[in-house]
Amino acid sequence: MTHYVSAFYHFMPLTGLESLKSEIESRARELEIHGLLILGPEGINTTCSSPSQENLERFKEWIIDRFHCPGIRFKDAKSEQPPFRRYKVKVREEICTTGIPGVMPPAGKNRHLTPDEWNRVMEEEPDAVLIDTRNWYEYRIGTFRGALNPNIEKFTDFPTYIENQGIKKDRKMLIFCTGGIRCEKGILDLEQSGYTNVFQLEGGILNYLEQHPNENFDGECFVFDQRVAVDQELKPSERYTLCPHCGQPADVQIECARCDHPMTICPECSHLPCKSVTCSKNCAHQWELHPGKKGNRQIPAFTSNR
Ligand SMILES: [Zn+2]
Ligand SMILES: [Zn+2]
Incomplete structure (x- = not known):
C-alpha cells in the first residue's frame, strides 16, 4: 500500500503548548495521520504520513489554517511501507536540536537559494564553500559533490569549525541539511560570528531531490523514520537498514557467527571485535563472553523507536 509522506516546519512563537499538543493529536487521529511532530515555543517541525493522500492534504490544510502559515513548504514523498507506526507530538524547547533555543529566524530576510539557484552557484561559482550541517553518518551515505563535513558532535561547535577552516568572513558559503530547518538556525549562528555571505538550500536536500534528482547530490539522504534513507527519486532506501549494534545506516552483509542469522551492519561496526561478526547486541555480548560458542x-533486537 502506498503511504504519502510529508515533511515540514514552521518557525513562529507559540504558547499553550500542552493544549496545542492535544489539539494536534486529536486532529491527526481523526485523519489517521501517523508521524512525529516536535512542538515548541519556537514553532513546529514534523514528518508525517497517511495511506490516504486526501487525508494528508486535509491535515496539511488544517495546519496552514490553524497556525496561519500559508507560505509553509511541504516536502512530499511516497513509501510502500509505513514510515511510522503511530502519531506522536513531543513538546521540546527546541524544534530542531542545535543547542541554541529561542533563536528565531526573522521573517523577510531572504538567504534561501532555490534548488535552481543552488545548482547555478555550484556550477558557476567554484569559490563558494559548500557545507553539510548534518551528522557524519548522514554525510557518509550521501551529500553534495565537494561538500565539507564539519564532523562535529554538537551543532554549537559549528561556528568554531568554520573559524578553524580559515574561511574569510565575506566568502560565499552555502549550507544545507535534510529539510532546511537546521540551516535556519545555522545561518543566524554564523552571522552572529561575523559571516556576511551565507546562504541555505531552501527546503534542504529533500526539496532539491524533488526537483533535481541525479545531479549535484550523490548517494542517498538519511531520514529520521523507518525508511532510513531516501534515494534520488525520494523512494525509501533499498540499500540501507539500521545497524543492530549502533543504529546508524548499515549496508554490510554478514552472517552471525553465533546464531547464523543473516544481518546488515554498519561499516564502523564491521571493524569492531564481536560486533563485526554478530547480528544483535545480545549475540555480540555472548560472543564476547564465550568466543566461538x-x-x-x-x-532482530534492534527495532527503531522513531
Ligand atoms: Zn553499527
Ligand atoms: Zn546472532
Whole structure:
C-alpha cells in the first residue's frame, strides 16, 4: 500500500503548548495521520504520513489554517511501507536540536537559494564553500559533490569549525541539511560570528531531490523514520537498514557467527571485535563472553523507536 509522506516546519512563537499538543493529536487521529511532530515555543517541525493522500492534504490544510502559515513548504514523498507506526507530538524547547533555543529566524530576510539557484552557484561559482550541517553518518551515505563535513558532535561547535577552516568572513558559503530547518538556525549562528555571505538550500536536500534528482547530490539522504534513507527519486532506501549494534545506516552483509542469522551492519561496526561478526547486541555480548560458542537464533533486537 502506498503511504504519502510529508515533511515540514514552521518557525513562529507559540504558547499553550500542552493544549496545542492535544489539539494536534486529536486532529491527526481523526485523519489517521501517523508521524512525529516536535512542538515548541519556537514553532513546529514534523514528518508525517497517511495511506490516504486526501487525508494528508486535509491535515496539511488544517495546519496552514490553524497556525496561519500559508507560505509553509511541504516536502512530499511516497513509501510502500509505513514510515511510522503511530502519531506522536513531543513538546521540546527546541524544534530542531542545535543547542541554541529561542533563536528565531526573522521573517523577510531572504538567504534561501532555490534548488535552481543552488545548482547555478555550484556550477558557476567554484569559490563558494559548500557545507553539510548534518551528522557524519548522514554525510557518509550521501551529500553534495565537494561538500565539507564539519564532523562535529554538537551543532554549537559549528561556528568554531568554520573559524578553524580559515574561511574569510565575506566568502560565499552555502549550507544545507535534510529539510532546511537546521540551516535556519545555522545561518543566524554564523552571522552572529561575523559571516556576511551565507546562504541555505531552501527546503534542504529533500526539496532539491524533488526537483533535481541525479545531479549535484550523490548517494542517498538519511531520514529520521523507518525508511532510513531516501534515494534520488525520494523512494525509501533499498540499500540501507539500521545497524543492530549502533543504529546508524548499515549496508554490510554478514552472517552471525553465533546464531547464523543473516544481518546488515554498519561499516564502523564491521571493524569492531564481536560486533563485526554478530547480528544483535545480545549475540555480540555472548560472543564476547564465550568466543566461538554457538547460540539460539535472535529475534532482530534492534527495532527503531522513531
Ligand atoms: Zn553499527
Ligand atoms: Zn546472532
